[in-house]
Amino acid sequence: MIRKLLLLAAGNVRLEKLVSRSRLTSGLVSRYVAGTTLDDVIAVSRSLHAKGIDVSLDLLGETVGDLRESAAATAAYVETIHAIADRAPGGTVSVKLSQLGVGLDQSVCAGHLKQLLEVAEECGVTVEVDMEHSSVGPQTLEIYRTFLPSFPRTRVAQQAAMRRCPEDLGSFTDVKPRIRLVKGAFLEPIEKALQEREEITAQYRYLASWALANLPDPAFGTHDDVCIDHVRAEADRLGVDRRDFEFQMLYGVRRDLQERLAAEGYRVRVYVPFGGQWYPYLMRRMAERPANLLLFLRSLLGG
Numbered sequence: 113m114i115r116k117l118l119l120l121a122a123g124n125v126r127l128e129k130l131v132s133r134s135r136l137t138s139g140l141v142s143r144y145v146a147g148t149t150l151d152d153v154i155a156v157s158r159s160l161h162a163k164g165i166d167v168s169l170d171l172l173g174e175t176v177g178d179l180r181e182s183a184a185a186t187a188a189y190v191e192t193i194h195a196i197a198d199r200a201p202g203g204t205v206s207v208k209l210s211q212l213g214v215g216l217d218q219s220v221c222a223g224h225l226k227q228l229l230e231v232a233e234e235c236g237v238t239v240e241v242d243m244e245h246s247s248v249g250p251q252t253l254e255i256y257r258t259f260l261p262s263f264p265r266t267r268v269a270q271q272a273a274m275r276r277c278p279e280d281l282g283s284f285t286d287v288k289p290r291i292r293l294v295k296g297a298f299l300e301p302i303e304k305a306l307q308e309r310e311e312i313t314a315q316y317r318y319l320a321s322w323a324l325a326n327l328p329d330p331a332f333g334t335h336d337d338v339c340i341d342h343v344r345a346e347a348d349r350l351g352v353d354r355r356d357f358e359f360q361m362l363y364g365v366r367r368d369l370q371e372r373l374a375a376e377g378y379r380v381r382v383y384v385p386f387g388g389q390w391y392p393y394l395m396r397r398m399a400e401r402p403a404n405l406l407l408f409l410r411s412l413l414g415g
């Protein structure tokens with residue numbers, strides 16, 4: 113119930129204006145967001161790198177209102193890719209196709225992604241494509257599929273909660289995708305997505321085993337001990353080396369675990385968001401942990 117309310121609030125423009133203008137949420141925002149500028153996020157990336165942890169940089173911002181905004185977001189991502197190449201070795205960039213205009217014009221969006229893939233390849237940086245709400249999910253996967261043969265290192269997120277996820281994964285035949293398996297952060301109807309926590313975790317475990325056995329260099333985007341322990345045990349059972357897959361976690365979540373896994377020799381990558389448009393991202397993080405609601409309300413009330 114609380115999760116649903118917070119996810120509904122994530123899409124509410126009025127609330128976004130109210131919360132974004134409030135100075136009181138700044139403490140909470142800084143827990144999950146690395147700063148507003150490229151310099152801020154590069155500084156965070158470098159300190160994580162010193163601990164043996166890689167990053168994936170996410171320029172905050174989602175659905176754009178017009179194609180000029182999507183072109184501006186693409187230009188900002190080009191700048192981010194150059195900064196990663198110059199100053200954040202090992203970093204990747206995570207892009208949301210809604211920000212590149214997938215909801216407005218699929219072919220323009222594909223053109224923007226192509227530009228990013230080409231720049232990234234020249235710079236030796238990998239692009240990761242986030243998976244968003246089901247209103248743009250199938251289009252996102254279709255565009256990813258178009259570019260996979262030419263840019264096979266590109267990673268795409270797959271949401272275990274989505275009922276179509278196993279079918280989507282099985283549909284790649286010629287070139288196998290590099291995926292980031294996540295549970296799924298969006299409010300989805302029961303026809304499209306599993307709703308119960310236990311069901312989603314079970315599906316995550318099943319797909320994690322399948323990915324370890326069948327896909328190149330899978331990434332597991334989760335903070336859930338049950339899922340992480342499962343991945344570790346399955347990798348051992350299947351003889352997959354610790355360096356042949358990676359754990360991914362969000363900036364600000366379970367830092368101790370990130371460091372512990374890296375110290376044990378696992379590859380760890382932290383998804384680090386930056387920029388001013390943090391509201392929907394923050395609300396999804398609040399929805400993931402009921403205790404966060406209290407933190408959020410307290411910060412809004414200034415307590």
Ligand SMILES: Cc1cc2nc3c(=O)[nH]c(=O)nc-3n(C[C@H](O)[C@H](O)[C@H](O)COP(=O)(O)OP(=O)(O)OC[C@H]3O[C@@H](n4cnc5c(N)ncnc54)[C@H](O)[C@@H]3O)c2cc1C
Nearest residue numbers: 242243269294295296297333334335336360361383397400
């Ligand atoms: C690197 C990465 C990339 C992602 N990319 C996408 C994407 O492209 N598309 C998409 O739909 N979703 C994405 N997600 C979000 C994902 O779908 C889940 O919503 C999120 O990871 C929470 O699920 P969990 O597996 O961590 O398990 P949960 O069961 O939600 O959490 C397990 C434990 O982790 C801790 N925890 C989890 N979330 C938080 C939080 N916000 N604050 C504090 N503690 C927390 C708590 O201790 C909790 O008990 C991504 C997640 C990660 C880690």
